[in-house]
């Protein structure tokens with residue numbers, strides 16, 4: 001009898017539940033364990049990452065796939081029938097040539113990867129789609145996350161579409177549009193009196209206490225994080241199966257930056273792009289810049305900080321992947337840089353007025369850091385450069401609303417218009 005109970009509470013995985021993934025490998029000591037709801041190495045507590053045995057994958061196979069992240073499903077920990085289960089179908093967002101911004105900054109060959117057009121308007125839809133697949137395959141009954149805002153939006157929407165109980169946890173002082181953008185999808189939104197790091201600690205505690213909860217960025221983090229690789233895959237494919245020379249990426253937990261780099265490495269190993277050097281740059285806001293501070297001081301470890309910045313989506317004071325970001329940026333001869341909140345606002349306006357893209361504070365940070373990197377000689381303006389816009393300006397209107405206004409308020413007459421001098 002007890003054996004039966006054991007079986008029903010711990011269902012086995014179906015064949016191919018995680019596609020070509022073969023196990024979970026520790027980033028620190030290399031120890032490998034079986035696939036499951038695990039995220040810390042049982043030997044050394046290091047973070048676990050997905051290990052694969054990739055088959056031959058060709059450009060043609062990928063190009064024949066759908067115009068979303070599932071075109072790369074062979075390179076993700078998802079089953080081959082992933083498109084059949086309800087999901088948000090994120091990805092394959094635009095890679096735009098940024099002539100005007102490039103001209104303004106003196107960069108010859110600049111591209112913007114615009115992830116603001118994902119279903120809930122940030123790159124988080126990518127990672128959540130992979131986490132949802134893992135939650136489904138693991139038989140989880142609750143889909144959840146601690147979030148700086150965008151992740152909560154993506155989890156709440158994907159959970160609604162998948163028809164799974166969804167609970168999202170956010171810091172209570174989040175931007176109002178980000179709260180509404182979650183609350184429309186779920187009635188189970190929990191605002192916590194504390195910063196993101198407090199919310200994250202609470203989520204880890206709940207994950208340890210409650211059965212069947214899939215916290216996307218806690219206990220199914222290895223699967224979740226793989227979703228960010230699709231940004232790197234798409235950039236390479238959209239450049240014509242080529243890696244850029246330089247790439248600038250915002251850093252909160254650091255997961256996205258490490259995974260874009262992993263994507264480039266996998267494409268090289270699979271022979272889908274030519275092996276060549278590229279430089280990776282991380283962008284932070286000065287009010288939450290633990291990785292940038294460590295980079296500049298030459299430190300190997302990252303000291304946690306208490307965030308104080310308008311770039312709330314990047315406000316993680318104790319980033320999980322900080323040391324890996326440092327390592328990638330140093331080894332690739334890139335850098336990690338930070339800018340003030342005023343420069344973040346200027347970055348938002350600069351991108352809007354040169355390229356017609358309204359980004360949120362995270363994108364303002366990335367564009368502002370790109371500008372600073374050129375001005376300080378850390379980024380080569382003659383090399384092909386990609387900057388990632390990860391979010392949408394309508395979610396952080398307050399950041400710029402007192403900087404923009406109608407040029408004039410007039411009566412509806414031609415004379416009144418001429419009097420404005422705008423004719």
Ligand SMILES: Cc1ncc(COP(=O)(O)O)c(C=O)c1O
Nearest residue numbers: 150252253254255256313390391
């Ligand atoms: C818009 C936006 N950009 C970038 C990031 C940073 O992502 P990561 O935690 O993977 O470094 C976040 C994280 O919440 C975000 O919301």
Ligand SMILES: [Zn+2]
Nearest residue numbers: 026029041044
């Ligand atoms: Zn280990």
